[in-house]
Amino acid sequence: MVYDAFVLLSFGGPEKPDDVMPFLRNVVRGRGVPDERLAEVYEHYMHFGGVSPINQQCRDLLAAVGTEFAAHGIGLPSYWGNRNWQPMLADTVAQMRDDGVEHALGFATSAYGGYSSCKQYWEDIAAAREHVGPKAPRISKLRQFHDHPGFVEPHAEAVRAALGTLDPARRATTRVAFTAHSIPSGMARNAGPTGNRYTDQLAETARLVQARAADDVEYDLVWQSRSGPPQVPWLEPDINDHLEALAEKGVTDVVVSPIGFVSDHLEVLWDLDNEAKDTAARLGLGFVRAASPGVHPRFVTMVRELVEERLSDQPHTTLGTLPTWDVCPANCCPPAKRPGAAA
Ligand SMILES: CC1=C(CCC(=O)O)c2cc3nc(cc4[nH]c(cc5[nH]c(cc1n2)c(C)c5CCC(=O)O)c(CCC(=O)O)c4C)C(CCC(=O)O)=C3C
Ligand SMILES: [Fe+2]
DSSP states (O other): OOEEEEEEEEEEOOOOOOHHHHHHHHHHSSOOOHHHHHHHHHHHOOOTTTOSHHHHHHHHHHHHHHHHHHHOOOOEEEEEESSSSSSHHHHHHHHHTTOOEEEEEEEOOSSSSSIIIIIIHHHHHHHHHHHHOOTTTTTEOOOTTTTHHHHHHHHHHHHHHHHHHHHHGGGGGGGHHHHHHEEBHHHHHOTTTTTTTTHHHHHHHHHHHHHHHHHTTTEEEEEEOSSSTSSOBOOOOHHHHHHHHHHHTTTTTTEOOOOSSSSHHHHTIIIIIIIIHHHHHHHEEEEEEEOOTTTOOHHHHHHHHHHHHHHHHHHOSSSSSOOOSSSSTTTTSOOOOOOOOOO
8 A cells, every 4th residue: 555645633622712612512513512511611721721732732743753754764744634623634635635645644643442532533534535525535544552662651651750759658558540531331332343442442551551650559540521411321430539439448649640642632631630630639639640642752653653564564563462453343433322413
């Protein structure tokens, strides 16, 4: 297969106050998210002046990846398109067509399988190509990378660093909480023949990260940033409820590591550094949040390695035991049946 471009695929986020509501409406279109939840999340963005850090983080990653490609003789031009905010993927695909791109490799800013993390990016690609029409370039998404050393090692380094700031005398009562975005339980149960990619892969990443960070410290995998109507069950426990349970058990200090994400975007800065941190303070728990990869050099190298892996059809580099693939099997990451969902 010949590839002639690289495209970064991401979630998108507002960059000024007037962007916030239209961005949120794009995210929740057809999803049955109640207005009260939207109003709440609007306020989270307003705490940051209506600017999500995620777009700048994408620009920084794209710049670092471009430098990395150049240093390794990879001549692919780079593009960037989002699901929910400008630059929208459809506009990017139109530009790629104008530039004569025929088949690009896509890197999504999510390490995992699952509907929001994987399948929905394939749907974004299909919708953008349909919008652009004939001559729209093909885009092949690079594989899920939850088990790649370039993802696991930066997270492990961050957990180690966070643990290092805590009182060693309290290490026996210190615990690590790995967090990821909660999803509707229906979406998590909706497993293909290979199990549920999102939850199984997160459990594997938590294990791989902790084994490298501190195998003497206990850990849990918990969830954050629940959305949707209250009557619909989502994955639990929520990080805040988990902190309560830990305090009751006599835990004194917690390191929170957002392994569900690749950068410290708004759901990390608000839901962890504000909400969960406040919960910990109220409970008298020590609290340190471990960084996500961002533009960690090992993570940037990983993007280049994933591209090279695909360009030369190499076997996948993995620290884990779950199967990996370039192209998802048909029902790898099915959507949940959502109340109010369009399909
Ligand atoms: C699995 C997953 C990831 C990780 C994988 C990945 O990264 O792709 C993720 C990432 C993100 N989620 C983000 C923001 C939001 N997610 C929302 C809503 C939802 N997320 C969901 C799932 C996920 N989300 C789901 C099932 C919903 C319900 C609506 C629906 O069924 O689709 C809402 C609506 C309001 C609300 O929270 O209710 C917002 C604003 C941002 C941007 C942060 C920034 O601006 O910096 C990022 C990176
Ligand atoms: Fe998938």
